[in-house]
Amino acid sequence: MSARLSLNQWTTRPWTMPEAIEGCARAGIPAMGVWREPLQAFGLPATAQRLRDAGLRVSSLCRGGFFTASEPSARRDAMADNRRAIDEAAQLGAPCLALVVGGLPPGDRDLPGARRRVLDALAELAPYAATAGIQLALEPLHPMYCADRAVISTLAQAIDLAESFPMGQVGVIVDTFHIWWDPDVFRQIARAAARIASFQVSDWLVPVPSDLLLARGLMGDGVIDFSPLCRAVTAAGYRGDVEVEIFNAALWSRPGDEIVAAVVQRFAEHIEPSLGA
Amino acid sequence: MSARLSLNQWTTRPWTMPEAIEGCARAGIPAMGVWREPLQAFGLPATAQRLRDAGLRVSSLCRGGFFTASEPSARRDAMADNRRAIDEAAQLGAPCLALVVGGLPPGDRDLPGARRRVLDALAELAPYAATAGIQLALEPLHPMYCADRAVISTLAQAIDLAESFPMGQVGVIVDTFHIWWDPDVFRQIARAAARIASFQVSDWLVPVPSDLLLARGLMGDGVIDFSPLCRAVTAAGYRGDVEVEIFNAALWSRPGDEIVAAVVQRFAEHIEPSLGA
Numbered sequence: 330m331s332a333r334l335s336l337n338q339w340t341t342r343p344w345t346m347p348e349a350i351e352g353c354a355r356a357g358i359p360a361m362g363v364w365r366e367p368l369q370a371f372g373l374p375a376t377a378q379r380l381r382d383a384g385l386r387v388s389s390l391c392r393g394g395f396f397t398a399s400e401p402s403a404r405r406d407a408m409a410d411n412r413r414a415i416d417e418a419a420q421l422g423a424p425c426l427a428l429v430v431g432g433l434p435p436g437d438r439d440l441p442g443a444r445r446r447v448l449d450a451l452a453e454l455a456p457y458a459a460t461a462g463i464q465l466a467l468e469p470l471h472p473m474y475c476a477d478r479a480v481i482s483t484l485a486q487a488i489d490l491a492e493s494f495p496m497g498q499v500g501v502i503v504d505t506f507h508i509w510w511d512p513d514v515f516r517q518i519a520r521a522a523a524r525i526a527s528f529q530v531s532d533w534l535v536p537v538p539s540d541l542l543l544a545r546g547l548m549g550d551g552v553i554d555f556s557p558l559c560r561a562v563t564a565a566g567y568r569g570d571v572e573v574e575i576f577n578a579a580l581w582s583r584p585g586d587e588i589v590a591a592v593v594q595r596f597a598e599h600i601e602p603s604l605g606a
Numbered sequence: 607m608s609a610r611l612s613l614n615q616w617t618t619r620p621w622t623m624p625e626a627i628e629g630c631a632r633a634g635i636p637a638m639g640v641w642r643e644p645l646q647a648f649g650l651p652a653t654a655q656r657l658r659d660a661g662l663r664v665s666s667l668c669r670g671g672f673f674t675a676s677e678p679s680a681r682r683d684a685m686a687d688n689r690r691a692i693d694e695a696a697q698l699g700a701p702c703l704a705l706v707v708g709g710l711p712p713g714d715r716d717l718p719g720a721r722r723r724v725l726d727a728l729a730e731l732a733p734y735a736a737t738a739g740i741q742l743a744l745e746p747l748h749p750m751y752c753a754d755r756a757v758i759s760t761l762a763q764a765i766d767l768a769e770s771f772p773m774g775q776v777g778v779i780v781d782t783f784h785i786w787w788d789p790d791v792f793r794q795i796a797r798a799a800a801r802i803a804s805f806q807v808s809d810w811l812v813p814v815p816s817d818l819l820l821a822r823g824l825m826g827d828g829v830i831d832f833s834p835l836c837r838a839v840t841a842a843g844y845r846g847d848v849e850v851e852i853f854n855a856a857l858w859s860r861p862g863d864e865i866v867a868a869v870v871q872r873f874a875e876h877i878e879p880s881l882g883a
Contacts, residue, residue: 473749535754554717
């Protein structure tokens with residue numbers, strides 16, 4: 330078992346929080362990327378206790394963000410929810426809060442405006458996160474999600490934003506599914522360096538499944554060449570957990586222990602050998 | 607009627623070649639982007655004659671490319687087909703041949719290798735195209751098509767490639783659908799300058815239709831802010847035809863004259879006012 334493998338909880342979405350924790354412990358997986366929905370369903374103190382009992386690290390809390398609204402009350406709600414997420418991350422001992430920043434508000438075509446509001450939101454949240462000891466982890470999403478999920482579309486853009494803040498306050502997430510196509514990706518991974526807050530892996534399937542939000546594959550089922558990406562992230566200095574994060578309806582139809590077994594096997598085959606040390 | 611509106615023939619895909627030509631003439635549209643499939647079905651001399659009779663310009667021939675195969679005979683076939691496409695473009699009086707370069711060959715995960723083969727293919731074709739008086743027009747496709755349609759994913763990457771060749775031999779296509787999300791798009795349009803071989807417009811729909819190849823919308827039906835993109839292309843010096851290229855099954859289910867009427871109306875509303883002169 331890799332000491333750096335983390336199961337992003339959404340990979341075994343059908344599992345409840347205690348099931349996911351027990352499943353990781355059973356498989357010997359040392360870390361978990363926790364999602365807020367199952368966290369709220371099972372409760373924070375109970376979750377924190379179970380994680381401690383199982384000896385599991387939390388590699389990240391997923392997710393904050395969705396703060397591109399221009400309407401003042403929607404924006405206030407988003408900011409309040411992000412502060413709650415930061416508190417939760419701190420109470421779980423997570424190093425970072427993953428941020429999916431949000432798309433264009435309904436009826437809005439002003440993409441540069443939405444991107445400016447991301448910077449404004451970060452400026453408001455970063456000091457709060459710093460006080461809580463949580464790094465905000467900006468996740469560039471694949472450009473196909475630009476309109477409705479995240480107006481941050483490339484690693485370069487995420488780093489540009491992050492560099493407005495101290496290193497420990499705002500980092501970036503390198504997720505193979507979102508950035509594998511980018512002709513500039515290796516240069517940007519090197520540039521991100523110590524700003525890399527999290528490294529997440531899943532594969533790009535061909536043909537692309539019709540539900541774009543559930544389009545990810547197990548490593549090896551798609552076209553991503555993981556080795557050079559893993560080596561680049563290691564060369565950039567990242568030594569943290571590597572989260573396997575796969576949203577896939579066919580995978581979710583399988584028993585959780587089978588999903589975990591597949592994750593462990595594919596990680597050993599496609600990721601671990603190129604992580605170096 | 608705008609003097610710069612060109613109907614990309616695939617926007618009225620159910621129409622045969624003579625129907626498309628007659629439809630443009632009937633609506634007063636001055637130019638057409640011609641596709642090779644209907645061209646081969648109706649024949650080149652007959653098509654050229656009908657276009658002349660109707661007084662229509664050809665704004666581009668769609669499409670060459672698909673030359674990322676590594677297998678020698680597949681590569682030779684692709685090169686031969688691209689030379690035929692260049693000949694056809696010349697015989698039609700088209701200024702350029704649109705190139706959709708191709709994705710990863712089946713079973714292949716070497717994206718940098720596929721991208722190198724694009725450069726090799728261009729080097730082989732550019733002198734041939736120059737002799738024929740045809741500019742090769744490299745089209746960056748949206749990154750969601752990187753694996754299976756085009757390994758050229760950004761305008762920056764297309765310009766980098768084009769700059770290995772004389773201006774008149776290799777240009778780039780600015781297509782709003784493919785590049786609207788790019789945080790670097792305005793800088794790259796300015797950089798493309800006289801390399802802009804074609805400007806194509808269609809809209810990005812939300813939610814994204816499940817068939818990604820038929821996901822485009824009429825201008826105004828999606829989230830793209832066309833004005834700044836049109837102004838940027840004009841500021842870069844482009845004064846050529848503006849092709850409306852929409853692949854959309856719902857649109858194709860309507861009578862051709864209705865499609866054309868919608869194209870003319872939306873062009874007048876969303877594109878023409880920002881093209882300047």
